[in-house]
Amino acid sequence: MTDLVRVEVxxxxxxxxxxRPPMNPLDVAVQDAIGQAARQVSADKDVAAVIVWGGEKVxxxxxxxxxxxxxxxxxxVDRAGVIQECFRAVAHIPxxxxxxxxxxxxxxxxxxxxxxxxxxxxxDARLGQPEILLxxxxxxxxxxxxxxxxxxxxxxxxxxxxxxxxxxxxxxxxLVDEVVPAEEVYATARARMQRYVGGPAYALRAAKEAIDRGxxxxxDTGLAIEAMQFAGVFATGDREIGMTSFVAEGPGKAKFEGx
Numbered sequence: 001m002t003d004l005v006r007v008e009v010x011x012x013x014x015x016x017x018x019x020r021p022p023m024n025p026l027d028v029a030v031q032d033a034i035g036q037a038a039r040q041v042s043a044d045k046d047v048a049a050v051i052v053w054g055g056e057k058v059x060x061x062x063x064x065x066x067x068x069x070x071x072x073x074x075x076x077v078d079r080a081g082v083i084q085e086c087f088r089a090v091a092h093i094p095x096x097x098x099x100x101x102x103x104x105x106x107x108x109x110x111x112x113x114x115x116x117x118x119x120x121x122x123x124d125a126r127l128g129q130p131e132i133l134l135x136x137x138x139x140x141x142x143x144x145x146x147x148x149x150x151x152x153x154x155x156x157x158x159x160x161x162x163x164x165x166x167x168x169x170x171x172x173x174x175l176v177d178e179v180v181p182a183e184e185v186y187a188t189a190r191a192r193m194q195r196y197v198g199g200p201a202y203a204l205r206a207a208k209e210a211i212d213r214g215x216x217x218x219x220d221t222g223l224a225i226e227a228m229q230f231a232g233v234f235a236t237g238d239r240e241i242g243m244t245s246f247v248a249e250g251p252g253k254a255k256f257e258g259x
Contacts, residue, residue, distance in 0.1 A: 005033035007040055012048040012197035013190060014041040016090075017055070024054045026108040027064035028079070031140075034112070035086030042093050045258065048201060049193035050093055052116055053100040053186060059125070060109030065134065080139055083108075087140045090115040091212075094205040096196045100189035101125050102182055106164065111140040114149060117208070119175070120189045121167045122182035127175060128164035148215070150174050200238035201258040206230070 006017045016037045018024045026034070041047045054060050071079070090097070090112065099105070099113035101121040110127050113119050121127070129142045137143060138159060147155035150173045158165065170176040180188045196204060206229040214222030233239050237259040245254035 002029065002033045004030050005037050007037050009041075009044070009047055011194075012046065013051060013193045014044065014047040014049075015051045015053055016041065017053055018060055019055060021055075022058070023061035023104070024058050024109070025062060025064040026060050026112070027067050031083055031086045031108075035089040038086075038089035038093055042089070042095070045201075047095060048199065048258075049095050049196040050097045051100050051186070051189050051193060052090065052097065052112065053189070054102065054109070056102055056182070056186075058103030059099065059101045059105040060112060061104040062107030062109055062130070063140075076139075083140050087111060087115050091141075091145075094208060095201070096193060096204060096208070098189045098192050100185045101127070101176065102185050106130055107138070107142075108140050111138060111142045111145065114141060114145040118177045118192060120178045120180065120185055120192065121170060121176040122185045123167050123179055124182055125167045125170070125176075125179075126164045127167075127170050128162065129159045130162040130164070132160060133162040146175075198256060199258075200233075200236070200242060200254075200256045202236045203233045203238060203242075206233050 004018070004020045006019060008015045008017060016034065018026070018030065018034070020030060041050050097116040098118040098120060099116040101113055101119060102125060103122070105113045105125065105127045107130055110129055113127070129138050129146065131138050131142070143159060146158065154173050165173070165175065167176065167179045171179050178188060210226045210229040214225050238256045241256055242254045
C-alpha cells in the first residue's frame with residue numbers, strides 16, 4: 001500500500017480508501033495500489049465485505065491526464081493490460097463490494113465503481129465516461145462493464161457523448177443502486193456491507209462467481225456453472241450449520257463460521 005491508497009479493516013468490513021486530494025486522479029501508482037489493495041482484501045479471511053471509497057468530497061475524477069498526455073502508443077500497449085488487471089482485481093474480489101460515491105466518478109473513476117457489486121451515490125454525485133472528449137475511449141473496462149450494467153444503447157449514449165449524469169439519472173438507468181445525502185454515503189455503504197459480516201463466506205463467494213461468470217455465457221453453460229457452485233458449497237461447514245439450524249429453529253438464526 002501507499003499513502004494514496006489505504007486498506008482499513010473494522011469489524012469485518014474493509015475499506016479501500018483512495019486518498020489523493022483534491023480530485024483523486026488515478027495515476028499509474030494509484031492504479032497499481034488499487035490492484036494490490038484488492039488482492040489483499042481478497043486474501044484476508046477476516047474481511048467479509050469491502051467498500052471502495054474516495055472520501056467525503058470526491059470518489060475519483062478520472063485518470064491523470066497530464067501523465068497520460070506524454071504516453072506513446074507503445075507505452076499504452078504495455079500499460080493498458082496492466083490497468084485492466086488492476087481493476088479486474090477489484091471486480092474479482094470474492095466478497096460483496098460496494099462503491100461509496102461522493103462528488104465525481106468520471107472516466108477511470110466511473111470504471112472503478114463499475115467493478116463493484118453495488119454503488120451508493122451522493123445526491124450531488126456526477127458520473128460519466130468523458131474519454132471521447134479527449135479523443136480516446138474508456139480503457140479500464142468502461143466499454144464492457146457499462147453496457148452490461150445499463151444496456152447497450154444507454155452505454156453508447158454516455159460513451160459517445162462523454163456527458164455526465166447526475167445521481168437521479170444514474171439511479172433511473174441502473175448505474176447506481178441507491179442515492180442518499182452526501183454525508184450519509186459512507187455510512188449507507190457500510191450498512192449494506194454489514195449484513196454480510198458473519199454470513200456464510202463460501203456460499204457468498206460461490207453465489208458471486210455463479211452470477212458473474214454465468215452472465216457472460218449462454219443459459220445452459222450458466223446453469224452448469226451454478227450446478228458446480230451449488231454442489232461445491234455442500235463441502236463447507238457453514239452448509240451443515242445453516243441446514244441444521246433451519247431444521248431446529250427455522251430460517252435466519254444460523255451462526256455461520258465462515259468455513
